[in-house]
Amino acid sequence: MAVSARWCIPVVEFCDTVRNKCTDTRRCSVIPEQYRNQQVGVTGYRVLNLDLDGVCADYSGALRDYLVDHGVMNPDAHPEENNYALYENAGWPFRTREEYLAAHKAAEQEHLYATMRPIEGAPEALRFLAENHVYIRIVTHRLFVSGQHQMAVSDTAQWLDTWGIPYMSLCFTGLKDSMQATVHIDDSPSNITALRKVGQHVVVFDQPYNQNFVGPRIHDWSRSATQQLLDWFEQWPETGEGEQ
Numbered sequence: 056m057a058v059s060a061r062w063c064i065p066v067v068e069f070c071d072t073v074r075n076k077c078t079d080t081r082r083c084s085v086i087p088e089q090y091r092n093q094q095v096g097v098t099g100y101r102v103l104n105l106d107l108d109g110v111c112a113d114y115s116g117a118l119r120d121y122l123v124d125h126g127v128m129n130p131d132a133h134p135e136e137n138n139y140a141l142y143e144n145a146g147w148p149f150r151t152r153e154e155y156l157a158a159h160k161a162a163e164q165e166h167l168y169a170t171m172r173p174i175e176g177a178p179e180a181l182r183f184l185a186e187n188h189v190y191i192r193i194v195t196h197r198l199f200v201s202g203q204h205q206m207a208v209s210d211t212a213q214w215l216d217t218w219g220i221p222y223m224s225l226c227f228t229g230l231k232d233s234m235q236a237t238v239h240i241d242d243s244p245s246n247i248t249a250l251r252k253v254g255q256h257v258v259v260f261d262q263p264y265n266q267n268f269v270g271p272r273i274h275d276w277s278r279s280a281t282q283q284l285l286d287w288f289e290q291w292p293e294t295g296e297g298e299q
């Protein structure tokens with residue numbers, strides 16, 4: 056596992072070099088002893104594989120805003136949210152996957168990923184998790200449209216910086232079940248299913264289209280939900296528990 060020079064090493068060096076003279080106990084206790092060696096892999100560190108769209112970023116809201124601004128969607132229209140695939144919900148100005156991809160690609164060209172709103176409370180909650188020694192690894196499937204990857208990656212990084220969201224890794228993949236973590240957070244029914252099938256611990260981020268899943272779930276990024284996440288890092292609930 057790579058060690059971030061920006062986040063980890065300066066803090067460790069600070070504590071190692073001035074520990075005996077330091078009076079700032081808050082800073083000296085930033086990384087507890089058991090988390091100082093980040094070479095221990097996912098079994099020795101709190102690793103969070105974190106989805107973006109529908110969990111941290113309001114993708115559907117941003118796409119809707121784009122379509123309204125371009126006159127192809129009624130500003131009073133509020134599409135249904137019963138299905139994960141947007142084109143399967145009534146209220147959108149597209150009916151097929153191909154039409155949806157065309158709309159997405161056009162919006163992406165106008166920096167959809169750099170300008171969308173975060174889901175309320177997400178930046179603050181993620182900073183709280185990072186302060187509590189959670190290794191945040193962004194895992195997103197945003198490269199599902201070819202030809203615009205440079206923009207998708209750059210805009211994603213810009214958006215994360217704009218909102219002050221801390222992270223140690225930024226991974227672009229749709230094969231989420233290929234990446235281990237202590238805890239995953241996702242909203243996609245197919246991802247939740249695939250990850251649980253290989254024994255990974257998934258917290259469902261509540262959305263109308265994933266109501267049929269049992270098990271650990273958070274409804275928002277409130278402090279109580281974030282604290283619950285921290286508790287699950289230490290003690291994963293037994294099967295059937297954790298429904299919030």
Ligand SMILES: [Mg+2]
Nearest residue numbers: 106108109242
């Ligand atoms: Mg998602």
